[in-house]
Amino acid sequence: MEVKNQTVVSELLLLGLTENPKMQFLIFTFFISMHFITLLGNLLIIWAVSCDSHLHIPMYFFLSNLSFNDICLVTTTIPKMLVNLLTQDESITYTGCLSQVCFVLIFGSLENCLLAVMAYDRYVAICHPLKYLVIMNPHFCVLLLLFSLLISIAHALLHTLMVLRLSFCKDLEIPHFFCELAQVINLSCSDTFINNMLVYTVSSLFAGVPLSGIIFSYFHIASSVFRMASLGGKYKAFSTCGSHLSVVCLFYGTGFGVYISSAFTDSPRKTAVASVMYSLVTPMLNPFIYSLKNREIKEAFRKLIGRIAFPL
Template sequence: MATINQTAVSEFLLLGLTDDPALQSLIFSIFLSMYLITILGNLLIILAVSFDSHLHTPMYFFLSNLSFNDICLITSTVPKMLVNILRQDQSITYTGCLSQVCFVLVFGGLENCLLAVMAYDRYVAICHPLIYTVVMNPHLRVLLVLLSLVISIVHALLHTLMVLRLSFCRDLEIPHFFCELAQIIKLACSDTLINNVLVYLVAGLFAGVPLFGIIFSYIHIVSSVLRMPSSEGKHKAFSTCGSHLSVVSLFYGTGFGVYISSAVTDSPRKAAVASVMYSVVTQVLNPFIYTLRNRDMKGALRKLISGKASPP
């Protein structure tokens, strides 16, 4: 098969989730609805945390950052898909595709890091309540978020810059609704050994360390809660962790599900459908998880909607 140099690549083709033209309108409506729900739900959380002084705590500071990241993550993929369906045009420019790869890795990685930071916050709050406000001071909160962002950017740039060295075949069709790193590497005609090693090595390290931190934190949290003499104290401690555990389970569960489905199926299109779970559905459900299970958040949202939120 003939190859062309990467500088000659002008565009890729995003094949989307289905070849059936009759389903395009339905897919457009579903994804537009999910996108708008995600934007509205996460914006409400950010506004509620910003305008209610009772929520100016480390836990809600990290939650508002997670909500903003969810908006950025879903915005890096869904709008381009909607535009392509609307225009009946599957193309995406070479630069646009690599930019999408980079943004998905940045915000996906940041979500991974923020979930670990939130687990650490719960660990300090429950296991060391007397020094919680001292440890989780405003400077440390900002530092943890910035450190998570820097790590995510470095991780994303590493993979994106490694893609720049690849040459591609003339068949530039991506069986996905966005430019996913693994699919881009598969299209290359040049040697991709280094890229594949980096994907498994760095991704394993980048995902494994935060996941280990979350598991470590919750082992200590559970151990500490079980030693509490009051059943009311146990219920309160577990309730503050319930939403975070639900989001962690959803994020990592769908991520591992996509990995397993990719390994057992020969159909890239089926793997693309499975990836909707971690790249779209997780961001849609996160606002509901944090508002429906959190009494303080529900109260803050009611005050915000009624215009009675206390200013910062």
Template sequence: MATTNHTAVSEFLLLGLTEDPALQPLIFSLFLSMYLVTILGNLLIILAVSNDSHLHTPMYFFLSNLSFHDICLISSTIPKMPVNILRQDQSITYAGCLSQICFVLIFGGLENCLLAVMAYDRYVAICHPLTYTVIMNPHLRVLLVLLSLLVSVVHALLHTRMVLWLSFCSDVEIPHFFCELAQVIKVACSDTLINNVLVYLVAGLFTGVPLCGIIFSYVNIVSSVLRMPSSEGKQKAFSTCGSHLSVVSLFYGTGFGVYISSEGTDSPRKTAVTSVMYSVVTQMLNPFIYSLRNRDMKEALRKITSFL
């Protein structure tokens, strides 16, 4: 049976974070600055890893991929809002909204999977150091990234396909600064039971499996480190995991925080404000976390900036 598009609208209205005209210039400047800082920070991470031979290791290979996907994720959410503020036009086309949903799910899912892959990399490095380079060979690295991409694309296309079946009435207003899946489902005129069940079911599975993998990896890492006789070895092992643990805590902490706050408030606008944490702030802070807590990365970044 052929699928049909049941929507009756050609565009949506993104209401943004506030309706106060006096705050629009401040929001424009703030989000544009955060976007530029995020792009610059993650590009520097990618350049540092690619130009420094000492960083051509599995850990930094995955880190550079994470930085690239952070750039893609924040580029899927922020640019539309400053443009709308400049044009004083809150509209986004139906196709543009669906594309935004799809790309946010793809790159958000990729970050979720890559954090689990990076935890596995640290597990192999600390628990199986003698066979680390054999296990984490270039073929496996590429395979893990491609597998993460495949899973994320399937996850995103599944939700986007389900949104295509929803009907929307005229003058659809989304109380957000981008087309977030949950908010788009809420403004649909047709029955959304299947969509909501699918969101909770797939999100629980898609988030739960990588998170369980991260927890499993770090339980084994801690157990292995505690058996080390040397205190210097313990400190070195924990230091290599510190940055990753900070990023994992920030990513999942802000995500769960937004979910809990959205369940505890009836104001979609407050939910949009809190969602800035996981959709913008996390991607902006990741380069700082990895560069400030890592001696090799700081040295590589110093070499890069000396040429600029």
């Protein structure tokens, strides 16, 4: 089999979710609708938080950053897919493909970190309420955000730079709607042992540590809530955590679902369909979860709608 050096590769092919041409228009309509809903929902969250002074607290600071990260995540993959469907052209440049790999890893990793940081914020608010404003001061919140961003970038660059050392064969078809790291590695004709080991070890560590932090936080939150004598206090504590816990279950549930589907199916197409859940459905549903379960967000939306409907 002829091998090309990675510097010779000019483009790859994204085969998408199906080869059926009759399904292309339906898929295009489905994805552009979901993309629009995702952008609109998350922009509304950011707008509501920025306009309502009552929401200028750490919890909503991290929520608005989570919404911005979700916008970035879907914008990294969906527009290119929509252009390919519209033009009936499956190609993506090698540079564009590596850029997708890198940015998907950055925003996916940052989502993971932000959920852990938000769990820590709820832990401090419920378990140490008197020290909350001292611990979660603006300077510390910004540091947590920057640290999460830096380690997410480092994680993404590690994998992306390791892909640069690989050589590729003639067949450069990716059975996916975006350039996913594992799919790109599978195209290589080089020895991919180190790359695969990094994917399993570093990614497992990167996902496992934040998830352990979330579980630790909620264990202590549950212990504190059950010790409360007031039913009203218990309800208020659980209501502030309900939205975040739902988003955590959705994010990790869909992520594990994709992992399980890839382990038990030989069809890359089915894995690609499953990955739609964490790459698009989760960012789309996050604003709805917070707006439906959070009383303060709903109140902020009412004020926002009032200002738009009655500007004077």
